[in-house]
Amino acid sequence: MASGGGNYRNVTHRNSLKGTTTTAAAVATDRPLSVNSNPSKPALKNKSLSTVGGASSGPRKSCPGSLGGGGTAKDDAGVPGRVRVAVRLRPRNAEESVADADFADCVELQPEFKRLKLRRNNWDTDTYEFDEVLTEFASQKRVYEVVAKPVVESVLDGYNGTVMAYGQTGTGKTYTIGRLGEEDTADRGIIVRAMEDILADVSLETDSVSVSFLQLYMESLHDLLDPTNDNISIVEDPKSGDVSLPGATLVEIRDQQSFLELLRLGEAHRYAANTRLNTESSRSHALLMVHVKRSVKGRDLDHSSQNGNTTNMAKTLRPTLIRKAKLVIVDLAGSERIDKSGSEAHTLEEAKSINLSLSALGKCINALAENSAHVPVRDSKLTRLLRDSFGGTARTSLVITIGPSPRHRGETASTIMFGQRAMKVENMLKLKEEFDYKSLSRKLDIQLDQLIMEHERKQKAFEDEIERLTMYAQNQISEAEQNYANAMEKERLKYQKEYMESIKKLEEKWMMNQQKQGERKDQMASTADEVAELKRLHNKEISLRKAAEEEVNNLKTLFAATYFAYRLLSHTAILPLSRHQQILRS
Numbered sequence: 001m002a003s004g005g006g007n008y009r010n011v012t013h014r015n016s017l018k019g020t021t022t023t024a025a026a027v028a029t030d031r032p033l034s035v036n037s038n039p040s041k042p043a044l045k046n047k048s049l050s051t052v053g054g055a056s057s058g059p060r061k062s063c064p065g066s067l068g069g070g071g072t073a074k075d076d077a078g079v080p081g082r083v084r085v086a087v088r089l090r091p092r093n094a095e096e097s098v099a100d101a102d103f104a105d106c107v108e109l110q111p112e113f114k115r116l117k118l119r120r121n122n123w124d125t126d127t128y129e130f131d132e133v134l135t136e137f138a139s140q141k142r143v144y145e146v147v148a149k150p151v152v153e154s155v156l157d158g159y160n161g162t163v164m165a166y167g168q169t170g171t172g173k174t175y176t177i178g179r180l181g182e183e184d185t186a187d188r189g190i191i192v193r194a195m196e197d198i199l200a201d202v203s204l205e206t207d208s209v210s211v212s213f214l215q216l217y218m219e220s221l222h223d224l225l226d227p228t229n230d231n232i233s234i235v236e237d238p239k240s241g242d243v244s245l246p247g248a249t250l251v252e253i254r255d256q257q258s259f260l261e262l263l264r265l266g267e268a269h270r271y272a273a274n275t276r277l278n279t280e281s282s283r284s285h286a287l288l289m290v291h292v293k294r295s296v297k298g299r300d301l302d303h304s305s306q307n308g309n310t311t312n313m314a315k316t317l318r319p320t321l322i323r324k325a326k327l328v329i330v331d332l333a334g335s336e337r338i339d340k341s342g343s344e345a346h347t348l349e350e351a352k353s354i355n356l357s358l359s360a361l362g363k364c365i366n367a368l369a370e371n372s373a374h375v376p377v378r379d380s381k382l383t384r385l386l387r388d389s390f391g392g393t394a395r396t397s398l399v400i401t402i403g404p405s406p407r408h409r410g411e412t413a414s415t416i417m418f419g420q421r422a423m424k425v426e427n428m429l430k431l432k433e434e435f436d437y438k439s440l441s442r443k444l445d446i447q448l449d450q451l452i453m454e455h456e457r458k459q460k461a462f463e464d465e466i467e468r469l470t471m472y473a474q475n476q477i478s479e480a481e482q483n484y485a486n487a488m489e490k491e492r493l494k495y496q497k498e499y500m501e502s503i504k505k506l507e508e509k510w511m512m513n514q515q516k517q518g519e520r521k522d523q524m525a526s527t528a529d530e531v532a533e534l535k536r537l538h539n540k541e542i543s544l545r546k547a548a549e550e551e552v553n554n555l556k557t558l559f560a561a562t563y564f565a566y567r568l569l570s571h572t573a574i575l576p577l578s579r580h581q582q583i584l585r586s
């Protein structure tokens, strides 16, 4: 972070009174801008004024891009929009009230004719016409309404916009642009009022507002929201010419209170110094960039839907049209004559750097006003940052601030000429619309997740139902089985009982039969015994007979043998046969 003569605003306390005296001497070489070489030449721009009046001054309805279906992303041509310039006169300060007590103001304002007369001397004046002429009595509210409000409304409609304050040091640029109005809300400057209007108009559900706050100090771009970030690079899109600062802190704003806190933080980091012309002179150009992103509602974008062809699905898949607009509010550091401001050492370096960048801006505006083929945009970072504001696509409103002191007539003239040239610059306003494919993709992702969840929920419900039905069926089956088993058991018991009874009966019958049979058997047994006895007797008889027959046979054999022997022996004495028979019988 650069240091030296410059102080942070939280170090140098802001004092609304000018305590310094200035010298009347003017050194032309320190002038940041080349003034009209022929100041007597009428500087009225009636043609341009009438051309632009409607486009720039009107409320949002008059904004060309907001008309009907015009100004879509495809509308590359844009609509012309001249840079509007208002002049604001600061009241005499305490020092001037004393020092210039005997002198008339160097300017005379005719707000009703939107004219400013710059005194050349006691007899001659040069007359200039501006879009708005704001006297020293103009309220902050009125200044906002005529200078910034049309631009803010244009930004809300999707166009880039710039509000810038230019003027000699100590003439009220910061007062006009940056007053927070903490003690008295009537003092609120353009920045605070612009954000109030923006926040009141956007829907925080569908739109977004984010800000970066920067200072261009000694040709390096510092982040006022993060002082460690002191060399932010400027990136230019070669095709569209869009300027972006990817390194800058971007803070989303959701309410005015947090925005005011952010402004306080940024202001505290801004370089300021006590110079002869301003006790708290801004030593840097401050840029507040407000990015407004809005989704386009109400207008049906798909013409097919007008024919009734669009399905719900097609509607869902249609990306939202979004408008991205950037409002740049610039509080330039004051142009100053180094001899008058009393800049020394580091403050001198700062003053040179300020004047150099303001001079580069003046050159660009001259080139644009004269339709030069070459516009030296790249000569300074300030002009690079503001390339869309002058000769670009933004609606630009400039407030030039002047003081009343005749001692600073030269600087006042220079400022007036800067304003007059700026009024000649014609921008080509373009609506910044694009389809929000990112959020469509996010939306589809969410829808997909929801569908998956819904499917899973249905699947689960289906599975639960199946399980429930299965359980029910199983219960029914088991109940039927149980009933069947019970019935079977009952049947079985019945049959068993019947069977047992029939068995019993059979047994009884059998018993009876048995009994009967037993009786019969007994009978049969005795018969059989008898038979057996008889058989035994018979057999015995047979065996006795057999034995008898064998005996007989034996006897016969014996008899025969005996008889034979006898016969042999008794050749002589034969026994009578009867004897033999007796023997046999015995």
Ligand SMILES: Nc1ncnc2c1ncn2[C@@H]1O[C@H](COP(=O)(O)OP(=O)(O)OP(=O)(O)O)[C@@H](O)[C@H]1O
Pocket (backbone or CB within 6 Å): 015, 016, 017, 018, 089, 090, 091, 093, 136, 167, 168, 169, 170, 171, 172, 173, 174, 175, 176, 278, 280, 281, 282, 283, 332, 333, 334, 335, 401
């Ligand atoms: N319209 C006004 N009514 C009352 N006081 C004003 C008005 N304009 C400026 N002042 C006072 O004049 C002083 C200088 O104003 P301011 O700091 O805004 O000037 P500046 O142009 O921003 O200066 P620098 O370029 O040095 O930063 C401040 O004290 C401020 O309160």
